Amino acid sequence: MSDHHVVIVGGGFGGLCAARAFRAPTTRVTVVDRRNHHLFQPLLYQVATGGLSPANIATPLRSLLKGRAATRVRLGEVTGVDLEHRRVLLVDGELEYDSLIVAAGAGQSYFGHPEWAELAPGLKSLDDATRIRRNVLLAFERAELESDPERTRSLLTFAVVGAGPTGVELAGALAEISRRTLAGEFRHIDPAAATILLIEGAERVLPSFPEVLSRKAARDLEQLGVTVRTGWIVEHMEPTSIVIRGSDGERQTVACDNVLWAAGVEASPLGKALTEGSSAELDRIGRVVVEPDCSLAGRPEVFVVGDLANYGHGLERPLPGLAAVAMQQGRYVARLIEGRLQNKISPPGFKYLDKGNMATIGRKKAVAEISGLRFSGLLAWLTWLFVHLMYLAEFQNRVLVLVQWGWNYVTRNRSARLITDSKKDRIPAQGGDP
Amino acid sequence: MSDHHVVIVGGGFGGLCAARAFRAPTTRVTVVDRRNHHLFQPLLYQVATGGLSPANIATPLRSLLKGRAATRVRLGEVTGVDLEHRRVLLVDGELEYDSLIVAAGAGQSYFGHPEWAELAPGLKSLDDATRIRRNVLLAFERAELESDPERTRSLLTFAVVGAGPTGVELAGALAEISRRTLAGEFRHIDPAAATILLIEGAERVLPSFPEVLSRKAARDLEQLGVTVRTGWIVEHMEPTSIVIRGSDGERQTVACDNVLWAAGVEASPLGKALTEGSSAELDRIGRVVVEPDCSLAGRPEVFVVGDLANYGHGLERPLPGLAAVAMQQGRYVARLIEGRLQNKISPPGFKYLDKGNMATIGRKKAVAEISGLRFSGLLAWLTWLFVHLMYLAEFQNRVLVLVQWGWNYVTRNRSARLITDSKKDRIPAQGGDP
Numbered sequence: 001m002s003d004h005h006v007v008i009v010g011g012g013f014g015g016l017c018a019a020r021a022f023r024a025p026t027t028r029v030t031v032v033d034r035r036n037h038h039l040f041q042p043l044l045y046q047v048a049t050g051g052l053s054p055a056n057i058a059t060p061l062r063s064l065l066k067g068r069a070a071t072r073v074r075l076g077e078v079t080g081v082d083l084e085h086r087r088v089l090l091v092d093g094e095l096e097y098d099s100l101i102v103a104a105g106a107g108q109s110y111f112g113h114p115e116w117a118e119l120a121p122g123l124k125s126l127d128d129a130t131r132i133r134r135n136v137l138l139a140f141e142r143a144e145l146e147s148d149p150e151r152t153r154s155l156l157t158f159a160v161v162g163a164g165p166t167g168v169e170l171a172g173a174l175a176e177i178s179r180r181t182l183a184g185e186f187r188h189i190d191p192a193a194a195t196i197l198l199i200e201g202a203e204r205v206l207p208s209f210p211e212v213l214s215r216k217a218a219r220d221l222e223q224l225g226v227t228v229r230t231g232w233i234v235e236h237m238e239p240t241s242i243v244i245r246g247s248d249g250e251r252q253t254v255a256c257d258n259v260l261w262a263a264g265v266e267a268s269p270l271g272k273a274l275t276e277g278s279s280a281e282l283d284r285i286g287r288v289v290v291e292p293d294c295s296l297a298g299r300p301e302v303f304v305v306g307d308l309a310n311y312g313h314g315l316e317r318p319l320p321g322l323a324a325v326a327m328q329q330g331r332y333v334a335r336l337i338e339g340r341l342q343n344k345i346s347p348p349g350f351k352y353l354d355k356g357n358m359a360t361i362g363r364k365k366a367v368a369e370i371s372g373l374r375f376s377g378l379l380a381w382l383t384w385l386f387v388h389l390m391y392l393a394e395f396q397n398r399v400l401v402l403v404q405w406g407w408n409y410v411t412r413n414r415s416a417r418l419i420t421d422s423k424k425d426r427i428p429a430q431g432g433d434p
Numbered sequence: 435m436s437d438h439h440v441v442i443v444g445g446g447f448g449g450l451c452a453a454r455a456f457r458a459p460t461t462r463v464t465v466v467d468r469r470n471h472h473l474f475q476p477l478l479y480q481v482a483t484g485g486l487s488p489a490n491i492a493t494p495l496r497s498l499l500k501g502r503a504a505t506r507v508r509l510g511e512v513t514g515v516d517l518e519h520r521r522v523l524l525v526d527g528e529l530e531y532d533s534l535i536v537a538a539g540a541g542q543s544y545f546g547h548p549e550w551a552e553l554a555p556g557l558k559s560l561d562d563a564t565r566i567r568r569n570v571l572l573a574f575e576r577a578e579l580e581s582d583p584e585r586t587r588s589l590l591t592f593a594v595v596g597a598g599p600t601g602v603e604l605a606g607a608l609a610e611i612s613r614r615t616l617a618g619e620f621r622h623i624d625p626a627a628a629t630i631l632l633i634e635g636a637e638r639v640l641p642s643f644p645e646v647l648s649r650k651a652a653r654d655l656e657q658l659g660v661t662v663r664t665g666w667i668v669e670h671m672e673p674t675s676i677v678i679r680g681s682d683g684e685r686q687t688v689a690c691d692n693v694l695w696a697a698g699v700e701a702s703p704l705g706k707a708l709t710e711g712s713s714a715e716l717d718r719i720g721r722v723v724v725e726p727d728c729s730l731a732g733r734p735e736v737f738v739v740g741d742l743a744n745y746g747h748g749l750e751r752p753l754p755g756l757a758a759v760a761m762q763q764g765r766y767v768a769r770l771i772e773g774r775l776q777n778k779i780s781p782p783g784f785k786y787l788d789k790g791n792m793a794t795i796g797r798k799k800a801v802a803e804i805s806g807l808r809f810s811g812l813l814a815w816l817t818w819l820f821v822h823l824m825y826l827a828e829f830q831n832r833v834l835v836l837v838q839w840g841w842n843y844v845t846r847n848r849s850a851r852l853i854t855d856s857k858k859d860r861i862p863a864q865g866g867d868p
Binding site: 035036037053054055056058060062063064067072073074075077092094126137144146184185186187254285417418420 | 457469470471488489492494496497500501506507509510526527535560571578579596614618620621696851852853
């Protein structure tokens with residue numbers, strides 16, 4: 001076994017791809033994550049809306065890295081990095097490294113309102129997803145028992161903040177749940193009367209997509225029953241209402257019991273620790289500005305990849321926080337490290353191969369831009385389906401997801417509509433909040 | 435719509451079958467449950483051991499009762515029954531009834547040691563199952579990080595208390611996990627070195643089965659790597675050890691971090707409320723002794739079915755707490771009520787049609803007794819599989835479970851091995867307990 005020890009922080013797309021890209025079977029690799037599973041985040045909204053089960057989109061890291069005898073998985077929470085002495089600090093120990101790949105990702109940003117986290121859950125982990133699933137389903141259950149029509153309306157109002165791909169997907173799925181899935185299941189309320197607001201500060205939905213696709217997506221969303229409010233931001237939040245402000249300064253108060261947050265991301269706090277011991281800088285959202293080879297300025301043995309990295313070399317603006325970017329960076333860095341170990345010439349700087357961008361809106365509705373081609377509707381939806389199943393090829397459960405999706409498609413069902421969590425699965429006394 | 439209102443407390447096997455057995459589309463039925471889903475309890479151990487996802491074995495009650503316009507689902511927690519005024523009391527309201535079916539089931543009994551509930555989770559709900567799944571997986575993760583060999587051994591010791599079908603199934607699945615599923619996934623520990631103890635107070639495993647099958651099951655368990663300790667009871671429990679006592683009075687202390695409870699059941703506390711307002715009696719484990727037509731003595735409009743009922747008419751001993759009993763009683767009572775409404779002659783007392791008894795031990799290993807025929811091994815296992823899939827026909831997701839099982843069988847995989855729950859998914863500092 002090699003003496004060189006590579007530590008990878010984070011088992012997301014970047015970290016996992018890096019770990020799997022080491023070819024020499026003797027390279028000692030340790031993957032540290034506080035969770036025991038790799039999560040296929042792009043499908044998290046399907047767990048939040050009862051279409052898939054957590055196990056459909058998450059796989060134990062150990063089983064993904066099982067065949068690699070020199071690779072080990074360490075469950076643990078990283079608290080910092082001692083760049084000087086080449087040590088990763090954990091809550092319950094530390095790890096010495098020769099090369100370090102930090103792929104710690106990003107969390108939700110509430111734009112200076114951390115107190116909103118309690119009122120408006122974001123969608124970053126399986127626990128977030130099952131929490132949102134519980135809240136959404138309980139809102140319909142509470143509305144069924146409510147006698148005050150104003151409270152009923154508020155319980156049946158869902159505000160999704162942020163109209164990037166996640167927000168669009170969430171809003172579309174909520175519209176399908178209320179219009180289709182729950183049809184005929186209630187006796188006092190009509191679930192289809194639910195209001196689904198999609199609130200976006202920019203002037204159009206999917207601002208990172210070409211305008212024509214944004215228009216198409218907005219039309220599809222409205223058709224599904226989503227009320228699209230572009231040019232509005234959330235200014236204030238209470239448990240049963242939000243205040244939104246339009247770009248013209250107009251303010252509105254919306255009675256609304258359910259706010260879902262898909263607006264901003266903020267890089268892992270580990271970024272700060274890395275810049276404190278190096279000459280690298282942080283950008284506005286906490287990402288580490290990296291060198292052309294994804295390394296940390298002045299620390300050639302330390303690399304940052306994925307959502308935590310700000311990579312802008314030769315580009316108009318930094319690479320976006322996409323799975324594809326993280327995966328390519330992870331693989332690139334693993335090969336660079338192996339090249340060094342074999343005394344090969346280092347490869348040129350990282351180059352992102354843009355495979356396109358897509359977002360799904362609902363059954364048979366999606367938008368996609370691939371190699372400059374823009375398309376929407378059924379074809380885009382099928383492409384989305386195909387690409388996601390191909391991505392899932394990294395996992396073992398692609399077949400199962402395919403079957404589950406086929407089943408959902410044929411039956412229009414969402415069988416994972418479960419309210420779990422012993423402490424919260426009871427309807428509280430009326431007026432109470434869980 | 436009929437003026438007659440039937441309230442059913444509990445959406446388990448008894449309650450759900452009763453609700454679905456009402457034939458007249460106009461009979462007003464309300465099903466109350468504190469959970470939004472019907473749970474296929476016999477497969478709960480597969481969720482606890484990562485073989486199936488919660489959604490595979492649970493289905494929203496609303497979707498199961500969707501087609502019945504006069505049937506409604508009320509999420510809520512029942513606190514008591516006012517038999518005099520025919521009202522079901524809820525935390526957040528009450529329901530008037532003309533006929534009442536109580537199918538509130540049973541919970542875990544710790545034989546006078548309620549404090550053990552924290553140390554030794556039972557297996558009654560989806561939350562119990564995901565809690566056990568988390569604990570079991572975290573035990574292996576902690577052992578991987580542990581340097582003290584005694585602590586490692588304790589972390590890798592799993593004691594299953596009670597060798598009824600659930601205990602046997604749990605112990606068998608734990609053996610398969612440690613010997614097969616986790617093989618090759620750890621670097622410091624050998625998961626196959628884990629000790630799985632199956633502790634049973636009676637002199638044989640599966641005491642409710644014929645002796646020959648108990649012997650066969652014990653042999654199969656030992657072959658899988660389970661240490662079977664019959665004639666032993668748990669006397670004392672600490673977070674990292676248990677004291678067991680043999681039938682000859684011998685005491686042993688076993689270092690053991692993981693205790694799973696499958697020993698006793700105790701009927702719902704609602705039983706007590708029912709006997710206080712009627713002349714019915716409670717049995718030793720809190721079940722209501724019912725009349726030959728499953729009604730409450732002196733209250734012909736109130737019925738008790740399933741695990742909460744003690745039905746002993748014309749039998750040597752009361753009917754066991756099996757899904758089949760609850761289902762048949764639920765259907766019987768629904769027909770009896772409908773017969774009364776149509777002024778038909780009441781049917782004779784309830785008769786249980788014994789469809790047999792079976793328990794699975796592991797892959798291709800099971801025991802079964804059907805119509806006096808006793809068999810084991812592959813045939814029993816296939817029968818178990820077939821019968822459970824047929825039972826699941828009551829649900830919509832039979833196909834998906836079949837596919838998941840086929841997949842697990844071919845790949846020997848347990849893809850639902852996820853440690854979730856944000857507050858507990860981190861490895862605590864060593865020595866700490868979550």
